[in-house]
Amino acid sequence: MSVTEPEPDLRPVSAIRTVACIGAGVIGAGWAAYFLARGLRVRAWDPAPDAEETLRRVVDAAWPALTELGLAEGADRDALTMFPTAAEAVAGADFVQESAPEDLTLKRSLLAELADAAVAAGPDVVVASSTSGFPMTDMATTAAHPDRLVVGHPFNPPYLIPLVEVVGGERTAAWAASRAADFYRHIGKSVIEMERELPGFIANRLQEAIWREALHMVAAGEATPEEIDRSITDGPGLRWPVHGPCLTFHLAGGRGGMAHMLDHFGPSLKAPWTRLEAPELTRELRDDMVAGAEVSAGGRPMAELVAERDRAVIAVRRAVAAARQTTVQTTGQTTGQTAGQTAGETAR
Known part of the structure; x- marks a missing residue:
């Protein structure tokens, strides 16, 4: 706007x-x-x-x-x-x-x-x-x-x-x-x-939806913070560097793509699979989240966690860029600079 x-x-x-x-x-x-x-x-x-x-x-x-x-x-x-x-x-x-x-x-x-x-x-x-x-x-x-x-x-x-x-x-x-x-x-x-203003913009609104559901599950005793983290890092998170949620569901539709996926799985949108309203952030929920994060951190100092994250992001970005380059070479298509590349990566 x-x-x-x-x-x-x-x-x-x-x-x-x-x-x-x-x-x-x-x-x-x-x-x-x-x-x-x-x-x-x-x-x-x-x-x-x-x-x-x-x-x-x-x-x-x-x-x-x-x-x-x-x-x-x-x-x-x-x-x-x-x-x-x-x-x-x-x-x-x-x-x-x-x-x-x-x-x-x-x-x-x-x-x-x-x-x-x-x-x-x-x-x-x-x-x-x-x-x-x-x-x-x-x-x-x-x-x-x-x-x-x-x-x-x-x-x-x-x-x-x-x-x-x-x-x-x-x-x-x-x-x-x-x-x-x-x-x-x-x-x-x-x-x-973006074509128009939206509080939280695009990516933060998507992150917030997952975050609120995670808080609900911890508050209800349905999952621990560590289980929630692992459900993403060892699950759909592995697909997201290459295919976002929309393209992921397009592939889930098989030959029929997104159209088949929506026709076949559309009724599940009415299933009680999410609660987008944020739960009350009680002291108990806050303490559970803090304790869970400390378990996930494994007692490692923040500097070590930051270094680990940085190494992982670099590895993922390089792996995705290499996979996309292989696809381009195989299909003969050119896609230009990938979303995950920096100017430095493009130069190499």
Whole structure:
């Protein structure tokens, strides 16, 4: 969703060489690591007193995985500068990625400030928000320049997961939304340009459906957190890197495809297989989830779990890319860059 505004004289997205990262928490730091790995310079700001130390620690921890995936020419983890204010970080930037805490009041005031700074920085500087679920229309209510504001929602960790959902608000300029999407594609992201705003966007709504059902099952004593995790990692999750839920059910229909699947299994949609309303998050349910997560973690420290996840994501992405390449060679078809590839993988 966006509005038609006079389009400025846009530079090519390849001219975007400096990104302002506003917010240096888990998502913001992950974005910074990715931008640096793509050969960009990063100007960062975060109000936390130890923000720079935290940011550089995340970048250092992510760098081996990024190196394994393939660094862009000129990639330099030290091409990172912290600034005392958000406005100073945006000055001189070609693109802005906001990753502040998920607080609507905070987002409104910060995005208004960033939009002003973006206008001062240049005629084609866009501000993208990493929000997990707020529509830009709701976040841009106090902005004097809402045309520059767009959602650019990544997935954790942004330096490994390629998907970014892009959608503008009611007053976002069409060129701004398109520019953000084009920039993300240019640096190797898999982009979904949404046609309309939707709280939670696409992937988070699908994740939330599974999460709510998982909470119900734990609350009712029907399954443990460990069993729920294993039901996905050793079950349908193995198909999802290659075939999403829709294509999976298309294959389930055999020769008749999705049409046969819906005709044959359609009545099961009326079966009591899901409870989408969230259960009450009682103290007991909270404690059960915490205890279950600790069992799944097996007492391993967070750093070890993060490293394990990163290795697994790299292995899955490479395996999927190899499988798709084999299919292309066998069928003689060309599919272009796969959704899981980064610019570095494509270059190899």
